[in-house]
Amino acid sequence: MSVVSQPSVERIDVGYAPATVGESPVWRAQEDALYWVDIPAQRIVRQRVALGLRTEWVLPEKVACFAFGCNGGLVAGLETGLFAVALPEPATADGKTPAYARKLAAPQFRVPGTRFNDGRCDRQGRFWSGTMVQDMAAANPAGALFCLDTQGRLSAPVVDQLIVQNGLAWSPDGTTMYLSDSHPQRRLIWAFDYDTETGTPSRRRVFADLHDYAGRPDGAAVDADGCYWICANDAGAVLRFTPQGVLDRRIDLPAVKPAMCAFGGRDLGTLFITSIRPATGATEHDGHVFAVRPGVRGLPEPEYAGVL
Known part of the structure:
Protein backbone atom coordinates (compact mmCIF):
# COMPACT_ATOMS: atom_id res chain seq x y z
CA MET A 1 0.00 0.00 0.00
CA SER A 2 1.38 3.41 -0.97
CA VAL A 3 2.14 5.92 1.75
CA VAL A 4 -0.26 8.85 1.47
CA SER A 5 -0.86 11.45 4.16
CA GLN A 6 -4.12 11.22 6.05
CA PRO A 7 -6.45 13.97 4.77
CA SER A 8 -8.60 15.89 7.22
CA VAL A 9 -12.08 14.49 7.84
CA GLU A 10 -15.00 16.87 8.41
CA ARG A 11 -18.41 16.01 9.84
CA ILE A 12 -21.00 17.80 7.70
CA ASP A 13 -24.14 17.21 9.80
CA VAL A 14 -23.08 18.93 13.00
CA GLY A 15 -26.08 19.87 15.13
CA TYR A 16 -28.32 17.08 13.87
CA ALA A 17 -29.17 13.75 15.47
CA PRO A 18 -27.23 10.76 14.15
CA ALA A 19 -28.73 8.22 11.79
CA THR A 20 -29.25 4.68 12.99
CA VAL A 21 -28.21 3.28 9.60
CA GLY A 22 -26.99 6.03 7.27
CA GLU A 23 -26.69 4.74 3.71
CA SER A 24 -26.89 5.56 -0.02
CA PRO A 25 -25.29 9.03 -0.28
CA VAL A 26 -26.02 10.63 -3.66
CA TRP A 27 -24.69 14.02 -4.77
CA ARG A 28 -27.23 16.22 -6.58
CA ALA A 29 -25.16 18.79 -8.50
CA GLN A 30 -28.06 21.01 -9.58
CA GLU A 31 -29.04 21.52 -5.94
CA ASP A 32 -25.50 21.61 -4.53
CA ALA A 33 -26.84 19.05 -2.07
CA LEU A 34 -26.11 15.61 -0.68
CA TYR A 35 -28.94 13.12 -0.24
CA TRP A 36 -28.82 9.96 1.86
CA VAL A 37 -31.13 7.58 3.73
CA ASP A 38 -31.63 6.41 7.30
CA ILE A 39 -32.96 2.90 6.75
CA PRO A 40 -34.89 2.09 9.97
CA ALA A 41 -36.15 5.67 10.28
CA GLN A 42 -37.69 5.31 6.78
CA ARG A 43 -36.23 8.67 5.79
CA ILE A 44 -34.53 10.32 2.86
CA VAL A 45 -32.39 13.25 3.99
CA ARG A 46 -31.14 16.21 1.95
CA GLN A 47 -28.46 18.61 3.10
CA ARG A 48 -27.30 21.62 1.15
CA VAL A 49 -23.75 21.28 2.30
CA ALA A 50 -22.46 24.81 1.80
CA LEU A 51 -25.49 26.32 3.56
CA GLY A 52 -25.99 23.62 6.16
CA LEU A 53 -29.71 23.51 5.34
CA ARG A 54 -31.39 20.15 5.92
CA THR A 55 -34.73 18.65 4.94
CA GLU A 56 -36.16 15.15 5.40
CA TRP A 57 -38.95 13.03 3.98
CA VAL A 58 -40.54 9.96 5.55
CA LEU A 59 -41.47 6.90 3.46
CA PRO A 60 -44.06 4.18 4.15
CA GLU A 61 -41.37 1.49 4.53
CA LYS A 62 -37.68 1.18 5.30
CA VAL A 63 -35.72 2.73 2.44
CA ALA A 64 -32.21 1.47 1.72
CA CYS A 65 -31.14 2.92 -1.64
CA PHE A 66 -32.27 5.17 -4.46
CA ALA A 67 -31.29 6.86 -7.69
CA PHE A 68 -32.66 9.98 -9.33
CA GLY A 69 -34.65 9.61 -12.53
CA CYS A 70 -33.59 11.34 -15.74
CA ASN A 71 -37.10 12.77 -16.07
CA GLY A 72 -37.73 13.55 -12.41
CA GLY A 73 -38.55 11.53 -9.34
CA LEU A 74 -36.56 8.73 -7.79
CA VAL A 75 -36.43 4.96 -8.00
CA ALA A 76 -35.85 3.42 -4.57
CA GLY A 77 -35.35 0.05 -2.95
CA LEU A 78 -37.72 -0.34 -0.01
CA GLU A 79 -38.72 -3.35 2.05
CA THR A 80 -41.27 -4.90 -0.28
CA GLY A 81 -40.00 -3.86 -3.71
CA LEU A 82 -38.74 -1.12 -5.98
CA PHE A 83 -40.77 2.08 -5.89
CA ALA A 84 -41.14 5.33 -7.80
CA VAL A 85 -40.77 8.08 -5.21
CA ALA A 86 -41.63 11.78 -5.34
CA LEU A 87 -40.29 14.19 -2.74
CA PRO A 88 -42.73 17.08 -2.31
CA GLU A 89 -41.55 20.61 -1.62
CA PRO A 90 -41.37 22.40 0.68
CA ALA A 91 -40.13 19.84 3.19
CA THR A 92 -39.20 20.29 6.82
CA ALA A 93 -36.20 19.19 8.85
CA ASP A 94 -38.21 17.13 11.33
CA GLY A 95 -38.74 14.08 9.11
CA LYS A 96 -42.52 14.48 9.05
CA THR A 97 -42.96 15.45 5.40
CA PRO A 98 -44.38 12.36 3.63
CA ALA A 99 -42.88 11.21 0.35
CA TYR A 100 -45.14 9.72 -2.31
CA ALA A 101 -44.27 6.11 -3.17
CA ARG A 102 -45.70 3.86 -5.88
CA LYS A 103 -44.56 0.26 -6.28
CA LEU A 104 -42.97 -0.49 -9.64
CA ALA A 105 -41.92 -4.10 -9.23
CA ALA A 106 -41.18 -6.72 -6.62
CA PRO A 107 -39.60 -10.17 -6.65
CA GLN A 108 -40.94 -13.18 -4.80
CA PHE A 109 -39.00 -13.10 -1.54
CA ARG A 110 -38.05 -16.61 -0.49
CA VAL A 111 -37.70 -15.74 3.20
CA PRO A 112 -39.91 -13.51 5.40
CA GLY A 113 -38.15 -10.41 6.69
CA THR A 114 -36.26 -9.77 3.44
CA ARG A 115 -35.73 -6.25 2.12
CA PHE A 116 -33.77 -4.44 -0.56
CA ASN A 117 -30.35 -3.14 0.45
CA ASP A 118 -27.63 -1.52 -1.67
CA GLY A 119 -28.47 -0.19 -5.12
CA ARG A 120 -27.54 2.23 -7.92
CA CYS A 121 -27.67 2.67 -11.69
CA ASP A 122 -25.21 1.34 -14.24
CA ARG A 123 -23.76 3.76 -16.81
CA GLN A 124 -26.67 3.06 -19.17
CA GLY A 125 -29.36 4.00 -16.64
CA ARG A 126 -30.55 0.57 -15.48
CA PHE A 127 -31.25 0.38 -11.74
CA TRP A 128 -29.62 -2.50 -9.89
CA SER A 129 -30.36 -3.49 -6.32
CA GLY A 130 -29.98 -6.54 -4.12
CA THR A 131 -31.89 -8.09 -1.27
CA MET A 132 -30.94 -9.41 2.16
CA VAL A 133 -32.59 -11.17 5.08
CA GLN A 134 -32.73 -8.52 7.79
CA ASP A 135 -31.79 -10.94 10.58
CA MET A 136 -28.04 -10.92 9.92
CA ALA A 137 -27.44 -13.42 12.73
CA ALA A 138 -29.26 -16.02 10.65
CA ALA A 139 -26.55 -15.75 7.95
CA ASN A 140 -29.18 -16.78 5.40
CA PRO A 141 -27.91 -16.71 1.80
CA ALA A 142 -31.38 -15.95 0.44
CA GLY A 143 -30.39 -12.56 -0.95
CA ALA A 144 -30.09 -11.87 -4.66
CA LEU A 145 -29.20 -9.12 -7.10
CA PHE A 146 -31.88 -7.78 -9.48
CA CYS A 147 -32.01 -5.33 -12.37
CA LEU A 148 -34.84 -2.95 -13.23
CA ASP A 149 -34.32 -2.19 -16.90
CA THR A 150 -35.20 1.05 -18.65
CA GLN A 151 -38.56 -0.43 -19.71
CA GLY A 152 -39.52 -0.98 -16.07
CA ARG A 153 -39.06 -4.76 -16.20
CA LEU A 154 -37.59 -6.51 -13.18
CA SER A 155 -35.17 -9.32 -13.92
CA ALA A 156 -34.99 -12.74 -12.35
CA PRO A 157 -32.13 -13.03 -9.82
CA VAL A 158 -28.90 -12.23 -11.65
CA VAL A 159 -26.62 -13.18 -8.75
CA ASP A 160 -28.02 -15.28 -5.91
CA GLN A 161 -26.82 -16.91 -2.68
CA LEU A 162 -25.97 -13.51 -1.16
CA ILE A 163 -26.16 -12.94 2.59
CA VAL A 164 -25.74 -9.13 2.74
CA GLN A 165 -25.56 -7.68 -0.78
CA ASN A 166 -23.49 -4.50 -1.04
CA GLY A 167 -20.72 -2.67 -2.87
CA LEU A 168 -22.36 -2.11 -6.27
CA ALA A 169 -20.30 0.07 -8.61
CA TRP A 170 -19.16 0.25 -12.23
CA SER A 171 -15.86 1.18 -13.83
CA PRO A 172 -15.74 4.52 -15.68
CA ASP A 173 -16.35 2.84 -19.05
CA GLY A 174 -19.06 0.62 -17.56
CA THR A 175 -17.45 -2.66 -18.60
CA THR A 176 -16.61 -3.88 -15.09
CA MET A 177 -19.24 -4.35 -12.37
CA TYR A 178 -18.35 -4.67 -8.69
CA LEU A 179 -20.40 -6.36 -5.98
CA SER A 180 -19.69 -7.25 -2.34
CA ASP A 181 -21.14 -9.35 0.45
CA SER A 182 -20.78 -7.63 3.82
CA HIS A 183 -21.62 -10.52 6.09
CA PRO A 184 -18.82 -11.51 8.52
CA GLN A 185 -18.83 -15.01 7.00
CA ARG A 186 -18.20 -13.60 3.49
CA ARG A 187 -16.30 -10.27 3.46
CA LEU A 188 -15.73 -10.58 -0.29
CA ILE A 189 -15.72 -8.16 -3.21
CA TRP A 190 -16.27 -9.58 -6.69
CA ALA A 191 -15.64 -8.13 -10.13
CA PHE A 192 -17.59 -9.09 -13.26
CA ASP A 193 -17.17 -8.39 -16.93
CA TYR A 194 -20.20 -6.30 -17.88
CA ASP A 195 -21.91 -6.18 -21.28
CA THR A 196 -23.08 -2.58 -21.53
CA GLU A 197 -25.46 -3.37 -24.41
CA THR A 198 -27.41 -6.12 -22.67
CA GLY A 199 -26.70 -5.30 -19.02
CA THR A 200 -25.30 -8.78 -18.43
CA PRO A 201 -22.51 -9.49 -15.91
CA SER A 202 -20.24 -12.50 -16.50
CA ARG A 203 -16.88 -14.04 -15.48
CA ARG A 204 -17.35 -13.49 -11.77
CA ARG A 205 -14.08 -13.51 -9.82
CA VAL A 206 -12.83 -12.40 -6.39
CA PHE A 207 -11.56 -8.83 -6.62
CA ALA A 208 -10.62 -8.44 -2.94
CA ASP A 209 -11.00 -10.54 0.19
CA LEU A 210 -11.29 -8.30 3.23
CA HIS A 211 -10.24 -11.15 5.50
CA ALA A 221 -17.80 4.29 -5.20
CA VAL A 222 -15.47 4.43 -8.21
CA ASP A 223 -13.26 7.44 -8.93
CA ALA A 224 -12.31 8.94 -12.29
CA ASP A 225 -9.10 6.87 -12.33
CA GLY A 226 -11.15 3.69 -12.15
CA CYS A 227 -10.17 2.88 -8.57
CA TYR A 228 -12.73 1.29 -6.26
CA TRP A 229 -13.40 2.88 -2.85
CA ILE A 230 -15.05 0.60 -0.29
CA CYS A 231 -16.27 1.39 3.22
CA ALA A 232 -14.57 -0.96 5.69
CA ASN A 233 -17.42 -1.41 8.14
CA ASP A 234 -16.25 -2.21 11.71
CA ALA A 235 -12.76 -0.95 10.83
CA GLY A 236 -13.46 2.81 10.75
CA ALA A 237 -11.91 3.36 7.33
CA VAL A 238 -12.43 3.63 3.60
CA LEU A 239 -10.10 1.62 1.38
CA ARG A 240 -9.14 2.24 -2.24
CA PHE A 241 -8.27 -0.62 -4.57
CA THR A 242 -6.77 -0.17 -8.02
CA PRO A 243 -8.52 -1.81 -10.99
CA GLN A 244 -6.04 -4.67 -10.52
CA GLY A 245 -7.34 -5.30 -6.99
CA VAL A 246 -4.32 -3.81 -5.20
CA LEU A 247 -4.97 -1.80 -2.02
CA ASP A 248 -3.25 1.56 -2.39
CA ARG A 249 -5.05 3.93 0.00
CA ARG A 250 -6.63 3.86 3.45
CA ILE A 251 -8.37 6.83 5.05
CA ASP A 252 -9.26 6.49 8.73
CA LEU A 253 -12.54 7.89 10.01
CA PRO A 254 -13.86 8.82 13.47
CA ALA A 255 -16.86 6.47 13.05
CA VAL A 256 -16.29 2.75 13.43
CA LYS A 257 -18.99 1.64 10.95
CA PRO A 258 -18.73 3.61 7.69
CA ALA A 259 -21.51 2.39 5.43
CA MET A 260 -21.32 3.90 1.95
CA CYS A 261 -19.34 6.57 0.12
CA ALA A 262 -20.03 8.84 -2.85
CA PHE A 263 -18.13 11.56 -4.68
CA GLY A 264 -19.63 15.03 -4.83
CA GLY A 265 -19.03 18.71 -4.41
CA ARG A 266 -18.83 21.16 -7.26
CA ASP A 267 -15.66 19.56 -8.61
CA LEU A 268 -16.61 15.99 -7.63
CA GLY A 269 -13.46 16.04 -5.50
CA THR A 270 -15.11 15.42 -2.13
CA LEU A 271 -15.78 11.93 -0.84
CA PHE A 272 -18.89 11.82 1.37
CA ILE A 273 -19.27 8.90 3.77
CA THR A 274 -22.37 7.87 5.72
CA SER A 275 -22.15 5.69 8.81
CA ILE A 276 -24.08 3.35 11.09
CA ARG A 277 -24.51 3.90 14.81
CA PRO A 278 -23.62 0.73 16.74
CA ALA A 279 -26.12 -0.55 19.28
CA THR A 280 -23.52 -0.36 22.07
CA GLY A 281 -20.41 1.70 22.61
CA ALA A 282 -21.35 4.47 20.17
CA THR A 283 -19.30 7.68 20.18
CA GLU A 284 -20.39 11.19 19.29
CA HIS A 285 -19.36 10.57 15.66
CA ASP A 286 -21.10 7.28 14.93
CA GLY A 287 -24.14 7.58 12.67
CA HIS A 288 -23.01 10.89 11.16
CA VAL A 289 -21.91 11.94 7.67
CA PHE A 290 -18.33 12.88 6.81
CA ALA A 291 -16.50 14.65 4.00
CA VAL A 292 -12.89 14.21 2.95
CA ARG A 293 -10.79 15.55 0.07
CA PRO A 294 -8.79 12.50 -1.05
CA GLY A 295 -6.98 14.21 -3.93
CA VAL A 296 -8.90 12.45 -6.70
CA ARG A 297 -12.21 13.15 -8.40
CA GLY A 298 -15.26 11.03 -8.84
CA LEU A 299 -17.77 10.61 -11.63
CA PRO A 300 -21.34 11.93 -11.93
CA GLU A 301 -23.83 9.44 -10.49
CA PRO A 302 -25.89 7.85 -13.30
CA GLU A 303 -29.65 8.40 -13.26
CA TYR A 304 -32.40 5.94 -14.01
CA ALA A 305 -33.32 6.17 -17.70
CA GLY A 306 -36.78 4.59 -17.42
CA VAL A 307 -40.14 6.32 -16.91
CA LEU A 308 -41.20 6.82 -13.29
Missing part, protein backbone atom coordinates in the same frame (compact mmCIF):
# COMPACT_ATOMS: atom_id res chain seq x y z
CA ASP A 212 -6.79 -10.09 4.25
CA TYR A 213 -7.30 -6.45 5.25
CA ALA A 214 -9.75 -4.98 7.77
CA GLY A 215 -13.47 -4.68 8.31
CA ARG A 216 -16.39 -5.80 6.18
CA PRO A 217 -16.97 -4.48 2.64
CA ASP A 218 -20.03 -2.22 2.66
CA GLY A 219 -21.01 0.49 0.14
CA ALA A 220 -18.66 1.68 -2.56
Whole structure:
Protein backbone atom coordinates (compact mmCIF):
# COMPACT_ATOMS: atom_id res chain seq x y z
CA MET A 1 0.00 0.00 0.00
CA SER A 2 1.38 3.41 -0.97
CA VAL A 3 2.14 5.92 1.75
CA VAL A 4 -0.26 8.85 1.47
CA SER A 5 -0.86 11.45 4.16
CA GLN A 6 -4.12 11.22 6.05
CA PRO A 7 -6.45 13.97 4.77
CA SER A 8 -8.60 15.89 7.22
CA VAL A 9 -12.08 14.49 7.84
CA GLU A 10 -15.00 16.87 8.41
CA ARG A 11 -18.41 16.01 9.84
CA ILE A 12 -21.00 17.80 7.70
CA ASP A 13 -24.14 17.21 9.80
CA VAL A 14 -23.08 18.93 13.00
CA GLY A 15 -26.08 19.87 15.13
CA TYR A 16 -28.32 17.08 13.87
CA ALA A 17 -29.17 13.75 15.47
CA PRO A 18 -27.23 10.76 14.15
CA ALA A 19 -28.73 8.22 11.79
CA THR A 20 -29.25 4.68 12.99
CA VAL A 21 -28.21 3.28 9.60
CA GLY A 22 -26.99 6.03 7.27
CA GLU A 23 -26.69 4.74 3.71
CA SER A 24 -26.89 5.56 -0.02
CA PRO A 25 -25.29 9.03 -0.28
CA VAL A 26 -26.02 10.63 -3.66
CA TRP A 27 -24.69 14.02 -4.77
CA ARG A 28 -27.23 16.22 -6.58
CA ALA A 29 -25.16 18.79 -8.50
CA GLN A 30 -28.06 21.01 -9.58
CA GLU A 31 -29.04 21.52 -5.94
CA ASP A 32 -25.50 21.61 -4.53
CA ALA A 33 -26.84 19.05 -2.07
CA LEU A 34 -26.11 15.61 -0.68
CA TYR A 35 -28.94 13.12 -0.24
CA TRP A 36 -28.82 9.96 1.86
CA VAL A 37 -31.13 7.58 3.73
CA ASP A 38 -31.63 6.41 7.30
CA ILE A 39 -32.96 2.90 6.75
CA PRO A 40 -34.89 2.09 9.97
CA ALA A 41 -36.15 5.67 10.28
CA GLN A 42 -37.69 5.31 6.78
CA ARG A 43 -36.23 8.67 5.79
CA ILE A 44 -34.53 10.32 2.86
CA VAL A 45 -32.39 13.25 3.99
CA ARG A 46 -31.14 16.21 1.95
CA GLN A 47 -28.46 18.61 3.10
CA ARG A 48 -27.30 21.62 1.15
CA VAL A 49 -23.75 21.28 2.30
CA ALA A 50 -22.46 24.81 1.80
CA LEU A 51 -25.49 26.32 3.56
CA GLY A 52 -25.99 23.62 6.16
CA LEU A 53 -29.71 23.51 5.34
CA ARG A 54 -31.39 20.15 5.92
CA THR A 55 -34.73 18.65 4.94
CA GLU A 56 -36.16 15.15 5.40
CA TRP A 57 -38.95 13.03 3.98
CA VAL A 58 -40.54 9.96 5.55
CA LEU A 59 -41.47 6.90 3.46
CA PRO A 60 -44.06 4.18 4.15
CA GLU A 61 -41.37 1.49 4.53
CA LYS A 62 -37.68 1.18 5.30
CA VAL A 63 -35.72 2.73 2.44
CA ALA A 64 -32.21 1.47 1.72
CA CYS A 65 -31.14 2.92 -1.64
CA PHE A 66 -32.27 5.17 -4.46
CA ALA A 67 -31.29 6.86 -7.69
CA PHE A 68 -32.66 9.98 -9.33
CA GLY A 69 -34.65 9.61 -12.53
CA CYS A 70 -33.59 11.34 -15.74
CA ASN A 71 -37.10 12.77 -16.07
CA GLY A 72 -37.73 13.55 -12.41
CA GLY A 73 -38.55 11.53 -9.34
CA LEU A 74 -36.56 8.73 -7.79
CA VAL A 75 -36.43 4.96 -8.00
CA ALA A 76 -35.85 3.42 -4.57
CA GLY A 77 -35.35 0.05 -2.95
CA LEU A 78 -37.72 -0.34 -0.01
CA GLU A 79 -38.72 -3.35 2.05
CA THR A 80 -41.27 -4.90 -0.28
CA GLY A 81 -40.00 -3.86 -3.71
CA LEU A 82 -38.74 -1.12 -5.98
CA PHE A 83 -40.77 2.08 -5.89
CA ALA A 84 -41.14 5.33 -7.80
CA VAL A 85 -40.77 8.08 -5.21
CA ALA A 86 -41.63 11.78 -5.34
CA LEU A 87 -40.29 14.19 -2.74
CA PRO A 88 -42.73 17.08 -2.31
CA GLU A 89 -41.55 20.61 -1.62
CA PRO A 90 -41.37 22.40 0.68
CA ALA A 91 -40.13 19.84 3.19
CA THR A 92 -39.20 20.29 6.82
CA ALA A 93 -36.20 19.19 8.85
CA ASP A 94 -38.21 17.13 11.33
CA GLY A 95 -38.74 14.08 9.11
CA LYS A 96 -42.52 14.48 9.05
CA THR A 97 -42.96 15.45 5.40
CA PRO A 98 -44.38 12.36 3.63
CA ALA A 99 -42.88 11.21 0.35
CA TYR A 100 -45.14 9.72 -2.31
CA ALA A 101 -44.27 6.11 -3.17
CA ARG A 102 -45.70 3.86 -5.88
CA LYS A 103 -44.56 0.26 -6.28
CA LEU A 104 -42.97 -0.49 -9.64
CA ALA A 105 -41.92 -4.10 -9.23
CA ALA A 106 -41.18 -6.72 -6.62
CA PRO A 107 -39.60 -10.17 -6.65
CA GLN A 108 -40.94 -13.18 -4.80
CA PHE A 109 -39.00 -13.10 -1.54
CA ARG A 110 -38.05 -16.61 -0.49
CA VAL A 111 -37.70 -15.74 3.20
CA PRO A 112 -39.91 -13.51 5.40
CA GLY A 113 -38.15 -10.41 6.69
CA THR A 114 -36.26 -9.77 3.44
CA ARG A 115 -35.73 -6.25 2.12
CA PHE A 116 -33.77 -4.44 -0.56
CA ASN A 117 -30.35 -3.14 0.45
CA ASP A 118 -27.63 -1.52 -1.67
CA GLY A 119 -28.47 -0.19 -5.12
CA ARG A 120 -27.54 2.23 -7.92
CA CYS A 121 -27.67 2.67 -11.69
CA ASP A 122 -25.21 1.34 -14.24
CA ARG A 123 -23.76 3.76 -16.81
CA GLN A 124 -26.67 3.06 -19.17
CA GLY A 125 -29.36 4.00 -16.64
CA ARG A 126 -30.55 0.57 -15.48
CA PHE A 127 -31.25 0.38 -11.74
CA TRP A 128 -29.62 -2.50 -9.89
CA SER A 129 -30.36 -3.49 -6.32
CA GLY A 130 -29.98 -6.54 -4.12
CA THR A 131 -31.89 -8.09 -1.27
CA MET A 132 -30.94 -9.41 2.16
CA VAL A 133 -32.59 -11.17 5.08
CA GLN A 134 -32.73 -8.52 7.79
CA ASP A 135 -31.79 -10.94 10.58
CA MET A 136 -28.04 -10.92 9.92
CA ALA A 137 -27.44 -13.42 12.73
CA ALA A 138 -29.26 -16.02 10.65
CA ALA A 139 -26.55 -15.75 7.95
CA ASN A 140 -29.18 -16.78 5.40
CA PRO A 141 -27.91 -16.71 1.80
CA ALA A 142 -31.38 -15.95 0.44
CA GLY A 143 -30.39 -12.56 -0.95
CA ALA A 144 -30.09 -11.87 -4.66
CA LEU A 145 -29.20 -9.12 -7.10
CA PHE A 146 -31.88 -7.78 -9.48
CA CYS A 147 -32.01 -5.33 -12.37
CA LEU A 148 -34.84 -2.95 -13.23
CA ASP A 149 -34.32 -2.19 -16.90
CA THR A 150 -35.20 1.05 -18.65
CA GLN A 151 -38.56 -0.43 -19.71
CA GLY A 152 -39.52 -0.98 -16.07
CA ARG A 153 -39.06 -4.76 -16.20
CA LEU A 154 -37.59 -6.51 -13.18
CA SER A 155 -35.17 -9.32 -13.92
CA ALA A 156 -34.99 -12.74 -12.35
CA PRO A 157 -32.13 -13.03 -9.82
CA VAL A 158 -28.90 -12.23 -11.65
CA VAL A 159 -26.62 -13.18 -8.75
CA ASP A 160 -28.02 -15.28 -5.91
CA GLN A 161 -26.82 -16.91 -2.68
CA LEU A 162 -25.97 -13.51 -1.16
CA ILE A 163 -26.16 -12.94 2.59
CA VAL A 164 -25.74 -9.13 2.74
CA GLN A 165 -25.56 -7.68 -0.78
CA ASN A 166 -23.49 -4.50 -1.04
CA GLY A 167 -20.72 -2.67 -2.87
CA LEU A 168 -22.36 -2.11 -6.27
CA ALA A 169 -20.30 0.07 -8.61
CA TRP A 170 -19.16 0.25 -12.23
CA SER A 171 -15.86 1.18 -13.83
CA PRO A 172 -15.74 4.52 -15.68
CA ASP A 173 -16.35 2.84 -19.05
CA GLY A 174 -19.06 0.62 -17.56
CA THR A 175 -17.45 -2.66 -18.60
CA THR A 176 -16.61 -3.88 -15.09
CA MET A 177 -19.24 -4.35 -12.37
CA TYR A 178 -18.35 -4.67 -8.69
CA LEU A 179 -20.40 -6.36 -5.98
CA SER A 180 -19.69 -7.25 -2.34
CA ASP A 181 -21.14 -9.35 0.45
CA SER A 182 -20.78 -7.63 3.82
CA HIS A 183 -21.62 -10.52 6.09
CA PRO A 184 -18.82 -11.51 8.52
CA GLN A 185 -18.83 -15.01 7.00
CA ARG A 186 -18.20 -13.60 3.49
CA ARG A 187 -16.30 -10.27 3.46
CA LEU A 188 -15.73 -10.58 -0.29
CA ILE A 189 -15.72 -8.16 -3.21
CA TRP A 190 -16.27 -9.58 -6.69
CA ALA A 191 -15.64 -8.13 -10.13
CA PHE A 192 -17.59 -9.09 -13.26
CA ASP A 193 -17.17 -8.39 -16.93
CA TYR A 194 -20.20 -6.30 -17.88
CA ASP A 195 -21.91 -6.18 -21.28
CA THR A 196 -23.08 -2.58 -21.53
CA GLU A 197 -25.46 -3.37 -24.41
CA THR A 198 -27.41 -6.12 -22.67
CA GLY A 199 -26.70 -5.30 -19.02
CA THR A 200 -25.30 -8.78 -18.43
CA PRO A 201 -22.51 -9.49 -15.91
CA SER A 202 -20.24 -12.50 -16.50
CA ARG A 203 -16.88 -14.04 -15.48
CA ARG A 204 -17.35 -13.49 -11.77
CA ARG A 205 -14.08 -13.51 -9.82
CA VAL A 206 -12.83 -12.40 -6.39
CA PHE A 207 -11.56 -8.83 -6.62
CA ALA A 208 -10.62 -8.44 -2.94
CA ASP A 209 -11.00 -10.54 0.19
CA LEU A 210 -11.29 -8.30 3.23
CA HIS A 211 -10.24 -11.15 5.50
CA ASP A 212 -6.79 -10.09 4.25
CA TYR A 213 -7.30 -6.45 5.25
CA ALA A 214 -9.75 -4.98 7.77
CA GLY A 215 -13.47 -4.68 8.31
CA ARG A 216 -16.39 -5.80 6.18
CA PRO A 217 -16.97 -4.48 2.64
CA ASP A 218 -20.03 -2.22 2.66
CA GLY A 219 -21.01 0.49 0.14
CA ALA A 220 -18.66 1.68 -2.56
CA ALA A 221 -17.80 4.29 -5.20
CA VAL A 222 -15.47 4.43 -8.21
CA ASP A 223 -13.26 7.44 -8.93
CA ALA A 224 -12.31 8.94 -12.29
CA ASP A 225 -9.10 6.87 -12.33
CA GLY A 226 -11.15 3.69 -12.15
CA CYS A 227 -10.17 2.88 -8.57
CA TYR A 228 -12.73 1.29 -6.26
CA TRP A 229 -13.40 2.88 -2.85
CA ILE A 230 -15.05 0.60 -0.29
CA CYS A 231 -16.27 1.39 3.22
CA ALA A 232 -14.57 -0.96 5.69
CA ASN A 233 -17.42 -1.41 8.14
CA ASP A 234 -16.25 -2.21 11.71
CA ALA A 235 -12.76 -0.95 10.83
CA GLY A 236 -13.46 2.81 10.75
CA ALA A 237 -11.91 3.36 7.33
CA VAL A 238 -12.43 3.63 3.60
CA LEU A 239 -10.10 1.62 1.38
CA ARG A 240 -9.14 2.24 -2.24
CA PHE A 241 -8.27 -0.62 -4.57
CA THR A 242 -6.77 -0.17 -8.02
CA PRO A 243 -8.52 -1.81 -10.99
CA GLN A 244 -6.04 -4.67 -10.52
CA GLY A 245 -7.34 -5.30 -6.99
CA VAL A 246 -4.32 -3.81 -5.20
CA LEU A 247 -4.97 -1.80 -2.02
CA ASP A 248 -3.25 1.56 -2.39
CA ARG A 249 -5.05 3.93 0.00
CA ARG A 250 -6.63 3.86 3.45
CA ILE A 251 -8.37 6.83 5.05
CA ASP A 252 -9.26 6.49 8.73
CA LEU A 253 -12.54 7.89 10.01
CA PRO A 254 -13.86 8.82 13.47
CA ALA A 255 -16.86 6.47 13.05
CA VAL A 256 -16.29 2.75 13.43
CA LYS A 257 -18.99 1.64 10.95
CA PRO A 258 -18.73 3.61 7.69
CA ALA A 259 -21.51 2.39 5.43
CA MET A 260 -21.32 3.90 1.95
CA CYS A 261 -19.34 6.57 0.12
CA ALA A 262 -20.03 8.84 -2.85
CA PHE A 263 -18.13 11.56 -4.68
CA GLY A 264 -19.63 15.03 -4.83
CA GLY A 265 -19.03 18.71 -4.41
CA ARG A 266 -18.83 21.16 -7.26
CA ASP A 267 -15.66 19.56 -8.61
CA LEU A 268 -16.61 15.99 -7.63
CA GLY A 269 -13.46 16.04 -5.50
CA THR A 270 -15.11 15.42 -2.13
CA LEU A 271 -15.78 11.93 -0.84
CA PHE A 272 -18.89 11.82 1.37
CA ILE A 273 -19.27 8.90 3.77
CA THR A 274 -22.37 7.87 5.72
CA SER A 275 -22.15 5.69 8.81
CA ILE A 276 -24.08 3.35 11.09
CA ARG A 277 -24.51 3.90 14.81
CA PRO A 278 -23.62 0.73 16.74
CA ALA A 279 -26.12 -0.55 19.28
CA THR A 280 -23.52 -0.36 22.07
CA GLY A 281 -20.41 1.70 22.61
CA ALA A 282 -21.35 4.47 20.17
CA THR A 283 -19.30 7.68 20.18
CA GLU A 284 -20.39 11.19 19.29
CA HIS A 285 -19.36 10.57 15.66
CA ASP A 286 -21.10 7.28 14.93
CA GLY A 287 -24.14 7.58 12.67
CA HIS A 288 -23.01 10.89 11.16
CA VAL A 289 -21.91 11.94 7.67
CA PHE A 290 -18.33 12.88 6.81
CA ALA A 291 -16.50 14.65 4.00
CA VAL A 292 -12.89 14.21 2.95
CA ARG A 293 -10.79 15.55 0.07
CA PRO A 294 -8.79 12.50 -1.05
CA GLY A 295 -6.98 14.21 -3.93
CA VAL A 296 -8.90 12.45 -6.70
CA ARG A 297 -12.21 13.15 -8.40
CA GLY A 298 -15.26 11.03 -8.84
CA LEU A 299 -17.77 10.61 -11.63
CA PRO A 300 -21.34 11.93 -11.93
CA GLU A 301 -23.83 9.44 -10.49
CA PRO A 302 -25.89 7.85 -13.30
CA GLU A 303 -29.65 8.40 -13.26
CA TYR A 304 -32.40 5.94 -14.01
CA ALA A 305 -33.32 6.17 -17.70
CA GLY A 306 -36.78 4.59 -17.42
CA VAL A 307 -40.14 6.32 -16.91
CA LEU A 308 -41.20 6.82 -13.29
